[in-house]
Amino acid sequence: MSTGDAMSTGDAMSTGDAVKAPVLSATSLVKRFGHVTAVDDVSFELMPGASLGIVGESGSGKTTTARILAGLEQPTSGTVTLDGRAVEGHSRRARLRQARRLQMIFQDPYGSFDPRQTIAQSIAEPMRLHAPGSRKEHRARVDELLDQVGLSSRAGQSLPRDLSGGQRQRAAIARALGVAPRVLVLDEAVAALDVSIQAQILTLLDDLRRDTGISYVFVSHDLAVVRYITDTAIVMRHGRIVERGETEQILRSPRHPYTRLLLDSIPSPGWDLDRVARDRRALDLL
Amino acid sequence: MLAKKTPAREEAPDGGAGTRRDALGISRLSLAVGTGESEIPLLADVTVRVGRGETVGLVGESGSGKSLTARSALGMLPRGARATGGVTVSGVDVLAAGYRELRDLRRTRVSMIFQDPRASINPVRRIGDYLTEGLRARGVPARGAAEQALDLLGQVGIRDPKGAMGRFPHEFSGGMLQRVVIAGALSTEPELLLADEPTTALDVTTQAEVIGLLKEMQRAHGTGMLFVTHDLDLAAAICDRVYVMYAGRIVEESAGASLFGAPAHPYTRALLEASPSVHGGRAEIKAIRGRPRALAEAPSGCAFRDRCPLAGDECAETVPAHRPHGTSLVACLRPEQVTP
Numbered sequence: 001m002s003t004g005d006a007m008s009t010g011d012a013m014s015t016g017d018a019v020k021a022p023v024l025s026a027t028s029l030v031k032r033f034g035h036v037t038a039v040d041d042v043s044f045e046l047m048p049g050a051s052l053g054i055v056g057e058s059g060s061g062k063t064t065t066a067r068i069l070a071g072l073e074q075p076t077s078g079t080v081t082l083d084g085r086a087v088e089g090h091s092r093r094a095r096l097r098q099a100r101r102l103q104m105i106f107q108d109p110y111g112s113f114d115p116r117q118t119i120a121q122s123i124a125e126p127m128r129l130h131a132p133g134s135r136k137e138h139r140a141r142v143d144e145l146l147d148q149v150g151l152s153s154r155a156g157q158s159l160p161r162d163l164s165g166g167q168r169q170r171a172a173i174a175r176a177l178g179v180a181p182r183v184l185v186l187d188e189a190v191a192a193l194d195v196s197i198q199a200q201i202l203t204l205l206d207d208l209r210r211d212t213g214i215s216y217v218f219v220s221h222d223l224a225v226v227r228y229i230t231d232t233a234i235v236m237r238h239g240r241i242v243e244r245g246e247t248e249q250i251l252r253s254p255r256h257p258y259t260r261l262l263l264d265s266i267p268s269p270g271w272d273l274d275r276v277a278r279d280r281r282a283l284d285l286l
Numbered sequence: 287m288l289a290k291k292t293p294a295r296e297e298a299p300d301g302g303a304g305t306r307r308d309a310l311g312i313s314r315l316s317l318a319v320g321t322g323e324s325e326i327p328l329l330a331d332v333t334v335r336v337g338r339g340e341t342v343g344l345v346g347e348s349g350s351g352k353s354l355t356a357r358s359a360l361g362m363l364p365r366g367a368r369a370t371g372g373v374t375v376s377g378v379d380v381l382a383a384g385y386r387e388l389r390d391l392r393r394t395r396v397s398m399i400f401q402d403p404r405a406s407i408n409p410v411r412r413i414g415d416y417l418t419e420g421l422r423a424r425g426v427p428a429r430g431a432a433e434q435a436l437d438l439l440g441q442v443g444i445r446d447p448k449g450a451m452g453r454f455p456h457e458f459s460g461g462m463l464q465r466v467v468i469a470g471a472l473s474t475e476p477e478l479l480l481a482d483e484p485t486t487a488l489d490v491t492t493q494a495e496v497i498g499l500l501k502e503m504q505r506a507h508g509t510g511m512l513f514v515t516h517d518l519d520l521a522a523a524i525c526d527r528v529y530v531m532y533a534g535r536i537v538e539e540s541a542g543a544s545l546f547g548a549p550a551h552p553y554t555r556a557l558l559e560a561s562p563s564v565h566g567g568r569a570e571i572k573a574i575r576g577r578p579r580a581l582a583e584a585p586s587g588c589a590f591r592d593r594c595p596l597a598g599d600e601c602a603e604t605v606p607a608h609r610p611h612g613t614s615l616v617a618c619l620r621p622e623q624v625t626p
Contacts, residue, residue: 057489057490057491057492058489164577166577194347194348194516194577194578195347195516195518195557195560195561196347196556196557196560196573196574196577196578197577197578198560199560199561199562199571199572199573199574200573200574200575202562202571202573203571203573221489221490222490223564224561224562224563224564225562227562227563227564227568228562228568228571248568251564261491262490262491263564264494265490265491265493265494266490266519266564267494267497267517267519267520267522267523267524268519268523268565269522269523269543269546270523271523271524273494273497273498273501276491276494276495276498277495277498280491280495
């Protein structure tokens, strides 16, 4: 049911824009590092409960875009609107307000856990910052979260180094969910995982979205994963959006030659490497 | 055609020369570190064959032992490891070979490419030095080596090979540097190329180009290639035969093309079902419960049985022997339930 709702949010704007406002929108984002333009005029909207893919290769600007959304980079120009209010400044108050609504998950969660804190302590920390309550209440909430992401309470008492990559990613998701954010930004969140573990995390993310109505911005180079986890997608190249639309539509009939190249580059039975070379030449002609 | 495609156990060796024809023959290789109580088994009963000019895939998740297996072909075993079984590279018994013999083997007959080109290339030496080093060691005179290196750089698609010879690794992108490493690996015209996740760190479009290049170079030089990857799709797309590894053992050997249509081992099928795809209908993915295991922590009998939907009591008794099913050789008691 709710997946059907999520699917329709993509074109909700055309029917009744007063009814549903986007939970997150980026307007004409530009980010320059020196004379390099990493993100060049990027705009998109994310509806409540929807999942948006940002697809691209290294240097496409997808990660910089994600970092701007999470407030880890300041855009050179352009605005991010979160939950109806523009994200402005980076005072402590502004950052807290943003973090309560939007959380980010990275490729390797190991780097974002304090190696000397147990997983349960790490999960409780943002809660202490954002949600008032007693220690006991927080502990109950941590147990609830661990259960929600499929971790045992024993895993909660472990240090990050004692967990496998998949378990650490579950813990990172639990910590992010602790503040009940409206949006999760996932940057290559399943790229480093084994196939069988990747499938576990993907199905977990799918279930969470169905159960909680949370929205995702899913940054990935992997079109197959993006197809599974998102409703709409944008394809980025050299900092610009070259194609946007419903994910299925983009994959079935890509309009931009770069999207076509990305698709043909995916190994499959009867993989045609000559076609990949042809696609690349077509792109060079642009 | 049928007989050819069936993964051959012993492909009717003409007399005793059977192994000489293969670029790589690993037979019943077992590896362990430590002794007595603290012994940790790493590989068990691994048999892998790579014919001349053949591309063979070695697929598995972390801890499956795929990299260990590939490294054993160069005699690169973990410190203190004990090996039983046989490893033969173009007629040389690697496990029995001494230091000098191994060095000669690595210098002339076997090359290896790793995932991260920056880790396998000296950052303070020029590309030209890197490429001519192996050739000079073989006794090619300096000028001849330089000419050959230039030619190789051209072959792997480096623009301005002459300029590239004088540049340093950090001046190249990952994809370009991997091309340089491939040029270096093939400069000695090896009989066997060991490629350990050679494109995993590259962008998808770059991956396609590097794979195209590898296949082309391999065809031109008649090199046998052992291609280690976690990517089932990639292995099936480019390999003549594929070995699937789980917990230090080979669980299935299959013709590359038939891996998708007719997986014979429950683990192979589970992997396929767990991978999202861009082709066909938007299918559900099925997660495999539990996590991949190393040999030391695997349950008795079939190592996959604690995650297998088809497992029964008899799976715990002994490690299933390999037996033919369809076009595969499979270590499972009931492959007919996987693909009829």
